[in-house]
Amino acid sequence: MKALGINFMQHRVIDIITAVVGAQFGDEGKGKIVDFLSENYDYVVRFNGGTNAGHTVVVNNEKFKFHLLPAGSLRVDHVILGNGMVIDPRSLLEEIEAIRKINRDLRITVSKKAHVVTDLHRLLDKAEEEKRGSMRIGTTFQGIGPAYEDKYARTGIRIEDLLNRQLIKEKLNIIIELKHDLIPDIDSSKLNELASSLLNMGKEIKEYMGDTESVLEDAYEQKRSILFEGANGTLLDIDYGMYPYVTSSNTMAGFLSCGSGFSFRKVENVIGVIKAYMSKVGGGPFPTEINGPEADRIRELGHEYGTTTGRPRRIGWLDIPLLKYSILLNDIDHLAITNVDTLGEMNEIKVCHDHEMIPNNANGKNNNNPDSGYKSFESWGKLEDVDKREILKEGFDAFPEELKIYLRYIENMTGRDIAIVSFGNNREYTVRKYDDLKI
Ligand code: GDP
Ligand code: IMO
Ligand code: MG
Numbered sequence: 001m002k003a004l005g006i007n008f009m010q011h012r013v014i015d016i017i018t019a020v021v022g023a024q025f026g027d028e029g030k031g032k033i034v035d036f037l038s039e040n041y042d043y044v045v046r047f048n049g050g051t052n053a054g055h056t057v058v059v060n061n062e063k064f065k066f067h068l069l070p071a072g073s074l075r076v077d078h079v080i081l082g083n084g085m086v087i088d089p090r091s092l093l094e095e096i097e098a099i100r101k102i103n104r105d106l107r108i109t110v111s112k113k114a115h116v117v118t119d120l121h122r123l124l125d126k127a128e129e130e131k132r133g134s135m136r137i138g139t140t141f142q143g144i145g146p147a148y149e150d151k152y153a154r155t156g157i158r159i160e161d162l163l164n165r166q167l168i169k170e171k172l173n174i175i176i177e178l179k180h181d182l183i184p185d186i187d188s189s190k191l192n193e194l195a196s197s198l199l200n201m202g203k204e205i206k207e208y209m210g211d212t213e214s215v216l217e218d219a220y221e222q223k224r225s226i227l228f229e230g231a232n233g234t235l236l237d238i239d240y241g242m243y244p245y246v247t248s249s250n251t252m253a254g255f256l257s258c259g260s261g262f263s264f265r266k267v268e269n270v271i272g273v274i275k276a277y278m279s280k281v282g283g284g285p286f287p288t289e290i291n292g293p294e295a296d297r298i299r300e301l302g303h304e305y306g307t308t309t310g311r312p313r314r315i316g317w318l319d320i321p322l323l324k325y326s327i328l329l330n331d332i333d334h335l336a337i338t339n340v341d342t343l344g345e346m347n348e349i350k351v352c353h354d355h356e357m358i359p360n361n362a363n364g365k366n367n368n369n370p371d372s373g374y375k376s377f378e379s380w381g382k383l384e385d386v387d388k389r390e391i392l393k394e395g396f397d398a399f400p401e402e403l404k405i406y407l408r409y410i411e412n413m414t415g416r417d418i419a420i421v422s423f424g425n426n427r428e429y430t431v432r433k434y435d436d437l438k439i
Helices: 004-008 030-040 089-100 119-135 142-151 158-164 165-179 188-208 212-221 255-260 291-303 320-330 340-344 386-397 400-414
Strands: 018-021 043-046 055-059 062-066 080-081 106-113 226-229 271-274 279-282 314-316 335-337 348-352 376-380 417-422 430-432
Touching: 018 030, 030 055, 030 226, 030 271, 030 335, 030 417, 030 430, 043 212, 080 212, 080 255, 089 188, 106 188, 106 212, 119 142, 119 165, 142 165, 142 400, 158 165, 165 188, 188 348, 212 226, 212 255, 226 255, 271 320, 291 314, 320 348, 335 348, 340 400, 348 400, 386 430, 400 417
Parallel strands: 018 226, 018 271, 043 080, 043 226, 080 106, 271 335, 335 417
Antiparallel strands: 055 062, 279 314, 348 376, 417 430
8 A cells, every 4th residue: 555645636537447348339429428427536547459440539529539648648646558558659649749749848768668550551451451352351551360369370460579670670570471461562662661661660658658567556545546448339349249350359348457457356346338329330230220310310410430441331220239239348337428419300210229249250141121120219309408408407317208218228137237327428428327426
């Protein structure tokens, strides 16, 4: 119990350890919820993925997009990029420069053991997708898969290697030796150039390099509150998602231990973020997908275009069986729901409570038959500014009756409380169900 007396006084909320994960196909609004919660936390930690993630936070109509830094970076003291991540040093330096203008004193620790995404990995990502032909995944082309391939092949470049020119060159050479056929245009002069640029960026990143396991252990000993920010979504998990239409890391809450060095036994709360409907970028099964005017309307109302790629997102109704699967995988305690304002503007609202697809069987057929397994809900209409102000004053009680019915249905079907509701993209449009809930 190090220095308890001194640090204890500085806490905003004492001693909470919480994980926030996406319970669908990504883009559930994790960034918004993490930013909202981060007011009460000292540390925010990313533990998986790379720049495939795009987490949006809107404050006073100003948009902040995070790819590598946690969305909590706007207002916590210390953020951590865990070893489970794959990090493009150029993107990292750009994001650090941007955040310095807003949260000047933010402390940043980047795991020495995280893996590096280089320009080669981005080229390989494109080349591999081409080779997959009809089995293409629809990746974000951010080099994520190839960087994790190298990690698990034990040829990857780690963040700490960026301080060693010789090692960088040797490792780049191995990548080229193994994958030359996929990127035939890379010659030794390009490799030298790449090695120099990685070394230069390494020098700039040096001051942030650390061992996240000990930083987190110190934080825990000092009873600091820690928030883990999952990237991507549970249904994109490399093991439990809809393989092969998944990302290349584990995305579920349990991976936070492997991806940051902090024991899973100390995590007290797991919050699953869901959108009131569903969206998906990239290929693969999407059991409740809708097409046509209804989908177009949701896409336009919800600005459903990828934060990282700008691709139009596929749209579908809320899928209860898949949500239950995510609850099981992450052991979710509470749900946070976003975009209820968007869904409310639809004339008819549906939820799928039953379909035959086995969640991790990518060959399963979509069951879009609206007569079987769907329940319809009455619309709660557009939330006007006056409604939103009332909700902020009165909380859940001020929700339109139709919305309360919708939320209660989800709670009944999943057996989990919806503890947080987001009803607009701005930070302020977020309410908690209970004031005394310790999250
Ligand atoms: P993440 O990847 O899970 O952090 O989600 P993204 O940021 O990629 O996508 C969520 C989108 O929905 C962003 O554009 C957010 O600004 C927006 N958003 C989040 N919550 C709400 C909400 O309650 N209402 C509306 N209208 N937009 C929201
Ligand atoms: P956030 O954190 C939505 C999807 C891609 C593709 C598949 C594999 O913003 O929720 P990858 O580039 O990871 O190899 O792509 O996974 N994907 C995401 N979709 N949101 C994300 O992150 C995603 N991260 C990966 O679209 O289908
Ligand atoms: Mg996103």
